[in-house]
Amino acid sequence: MSQHDTIFSKPLPSVSDFCFDQQVVEVFPDMINRSVPGYSSILQTLPQLVRRYAQNNTHLYDLGCSLGAATLAMRKGCEHLDNCNMIAVDNSEPMIERAGLHLGGFKSQVPVELRCEDINETRIENASVVVLNFTLQFIPPEKREAMIQRIYDGMTDGGVLLIAEKFRHTDDTMNDVLIDLHHDFKRANGYSELEISQKRAAIENVMKVDTLEAHEQRFQKIGFEHHTVWFQCFNFAAMLAVK
Template sequence: MSQQDTIYSKALPSVGDFRFDEHVVEVFPDMINRSVPGYATIIQTLPQLAERYSQNNTNVYDLGCSLGAATLALRKGCEKSQGNQIIAVDNSQPMIDRARLHLQGFKSDIPVTFNCENVQDTSIENASIVVLNFTLQFVPKEDRNALIQKIYSGLNPGGVLLVAEKVAHTDKHIHDTLVELHHDFKRANGYSELEISQKRAAIENVMKIDSLDTHFARFQDAGFAHSGVWLQCFNFVAMMAVKGE
């Protein structure tokens, strides 16, 4: 059972960069559900999307798998397909270790392979589904175009890329309003002003967000035939990009 997130509840002499370490692993489910509006809906919808887009005898990738919530959802959605395997990737060994434990509690004939590496180093091949669930925002900006291009090249025709991200709005008034709504969401979930402030300071150097226009231009440049938003809550957006048949 997840512990409550109290990592930033006390004033710190200095706030270091956010890291997905053992402390975050212990509180991650509580942290993400109290911090990311729409997260539960994204996870709950992944099985439906996986059932729609999974192809027999193909690979399904969860890039930036954290504790395996999306991996489990994808495995559920692929149950009607044949010959699938899921490849779950994260560059945090503590996350990988805990994800393996989580998956042991759910029986399935669909094999899951965990790889501890940067997603930029992951080979994508014979893929029908690739998920980047709040992962791209932590990839260096200069590596993002190449990563999306690699995913496109490794997807089979008709395959889908599912990307969930925090995004920036090009209109400053709208952007600032959405940021405040997000902070209100955190306050309503019990986070104090100190926690909100210190978490923001910790993450601003490691999470660099893009605008929706940047995401869609990247999908188009890579060659995707279709792309769009399938869920948005404040400044958190779930997108899909489909490779042409």
């Protein structure tokens, strides 16, 4: 069972860059549900989207799988298919180890291969569904287009890329409004001003967010025939792009 997130509850002499270490693993479900508005709605919709786009005799990828919550949701959506394999990847060994325990707790006919590796090195092939659930924002901006291109090249026709991200509004005034609403969301979920401030300082160097327009332009440039935002809450959005 997940512990309560108190990582940033006490004043720190210096705030280090955020990383997905053992300390974060222990509190991650509590952290993400109290920090990301709409997270549960996105997970609840993943099986429906996978059911719509997943194809027989293909691979499904969860890139940046953390504890496997999206992997579990994806697996529910492809249990009716023949010869469908899932590959879940994360570069955090503690995350992968815990994901294995979570996935092992639920019976399924769909095999899942867990890989501890840099998703920039993951080979994408014969993929009908690829999920980046709050993952791309942690990839260096200069590497994002190449990564999405590699995913596109490894996808089947009619395959879908599902991306959920925090984003930055192009209008600075509206961006400030969305940030304030997000902070209110965190306060309502029990985070103190100190926790909000220290978490923001820890994550600002490792998470560089794009605008929604940047995501759309990237989809178009790479060649996705159809793409849209299917969910948004404050400055968080989920998108799909179909090859």
